[in-house]
Amino acid sequence: xxxxxxxxxxxxxxxxxxxxxxxxxxxxxxxxxxxxxxxxxxxxxxxxxxxxxxxxxxxxxxxxxxxxxxxxxxxxxxxxxxxxxxxxxxxxxxxxxxxxxxxxxxxxxxxxxxxxxxxxxxxxxxxxxxxxxxxxxxxxxxxxxxxxxxxxxxxxxxxxxxxxxxxxxxxxxxxxxxxxxxxxxxxxxxxxxxxxxxxxxxxxxxxxxxxxxxxxxxxxxxxxxxxxxxxxxxxxxxxxxxxxxxxxxxxxxxxxxxxxxxxxxxxxxxxxxxxxxxxxxxxxxxxxxxxxxxxxxxxxxxxxxxxxxx
Numbered sequence: 009x010x011x012x013x014x015x016x017x018x019x020x021x022x023x024x025x026x027x028x029x030x031x032x033x034x035x036x037x038x039x040x041x042x043x044x045x046x047x048x049x050x051x052x053x054x055x056x057x058x059x060x061x062x063x064x065x066x067x068x069x070x071x072x073x074x075x076x077x078x079x080x081x082x083x084x085x086x087x088x089x090x091x092x093x094x095x096x097x098x099x100x101x102x103x104x105x106x107x108x109x110x111x112x113x114x115x116x117x118x119x120x121x122x123x124x125x126x127x128x129x130x131x132x133x134x135x136x137x138x139x140x141x142x143x144x145x146x147x148x149x150x151x152x153x154x155x156x157x158x159x160x161x162x163x164x165x166x167x168x169x170x171x172x173x174x175x176x177x178x179x180x181x182x183x184x185x186x187x188x189x190x191x192x193x194x195x196x197x198x199x200x201x202x203x204x205x206x207x208x209x210x211x212x213x214x215x216x217x218x219x220x221x222x223x224x225x226x227x228x229x230x231x232x233x234x235x236x237x238x239x240x241x242x243x244x245x246x247x248x249x250x251x252x253x254x255x256x257x258x259x260x261x262x263x264x265x266x267x268x269x270x271x272x273x274x275x276x277x278x279x280x281x282x283x284x285x286x287x288x289x290x291x292x293x294x295x296x297x298x299x300x301x302x303x304x305x306x307x308x309x310x311x312x313x314x315x316x317x318x
Contacts, residue, residue, distance in 0.1 A: 011035045013072035015057060016079030018043040020178040021119060021207055023309060024171055025076060026050045028211035037070040045174065045312050057101055067112055074218050075109045075116045077102055087144035098147035103154025110159040115218055117163035122229065124149040124166065127269025130201060134225045134278055141267040163217055165228040166274065171207030171297065172306045174313045181297055184240045188249040196237030198256045201271045203229040206293030216283055226279045231287045233273040246298045
C-alpha cells in the first residue's frame with residue numbers, strides 16, 4: 009500500500025479517486041482549493057497550489073509515494089474568458105508539481121485530456137501529433153510538455169470521464185440523468201464522438217499504472233466510442249426514461265464560445281498491452297454508473313461536501 013496525494017480532491021476525478029484509493033487500503037491525502045470536503049479515512053487539506061509556501065506544507069504533511077494531479081481549470085468557456093488563469097493552472101503548475109514530486113522521490117501522474125486533438129479524424133494514438141482548438145486544450149497540452157520536461161519518469165494520462173460528483177453537476181452522465189429526472193427538454197450532439205470512461209474505473213487503472221511502474225504518455229479512456237447523443241440515449245434507457253425527450257442536434261448549432269473537437273476517439277492499445285488486459289467499454293461503465301446510483305452513491309458524495317460548523 010502507498011501514501012497517495014491527490015490534488016483537486018473535490019472535483020469529479022479527485023473525489024472518486026480518493027474514495028477508491030481509501031477503499032484499496034492506501035493512505036490518502038486530498039488537497040482542495042476553497043471547497044471543504046470530508047471523507048472518512050481521507051486526510052483533506054486546503055491549499056492554494058499556486059502558493060509555494062502552501063505547497064511546501066502540503067509535501068511535508070503528506071510525504072507521498074504516489075501523486076495524482078487532477079486540479080485544473082476545466083471549464084472550457086472559463087478558459088476562453090481567462091486565458092492567463094488557464095495558463096497558470098493548466099500549463100505552468102503541472103510542471104512545477106512534477107519537479108517537486110521528483111525532488112520528493114514520489115511517482116507522479118498528470119491528468120490531461122483527449123481535447124488536445126482537433127478531432128478531424130479520430131482513432132488517435134499516443135504517437136499522433138496534437139492540434140488543440142481551444143484555450144483549455146492548448147494549456148493542457150502545454151502542461152503535458154512541462155511535466156515531461158520537468159520529470160521524464162512521470163506519467164501523463166489523457167482522459168475523458170463521467171461519473172457521480174460532489175455537486176451532482178460535473179459530468180455529462182449527471183447532466184442527462186438530472187435532466188431526464190426533471191422532465192426537462194434535452195439535446196445531444198450527434199456529430200461529437202468520444203470514449204468516456206467511468207471515473208471509478210479510471211481510478212483503478214491509474215493505480216495499476218503506478219503498480220506496473222509505467223512512465224510516459226498513455227490514453228486512459230474506454231476502449232470503444234459513441235456520439236454524445238447516443239450516450240444520452242443509453243442513459244435514458246438504463247435509468248428507465250423515454251429517450252425520445254433527447255433531441256439530436258449538431259454542435260455547430262449550440263452557440264458555444266470554445267471550439268469542440270468533433271471526433272475524439274482515442275486508441276487505448278498501448279495501455280492495454282502494458283497492463284495485460286483490455287480497458288473497460290462504455291456500456292460496462294454505464295452499468296456500474298447505474299449500479300452506484302441504485303446503491304445511494306451520489307448521496308454519499310453530496311454528504312462529503314456538507315461540512316457544518318461544530
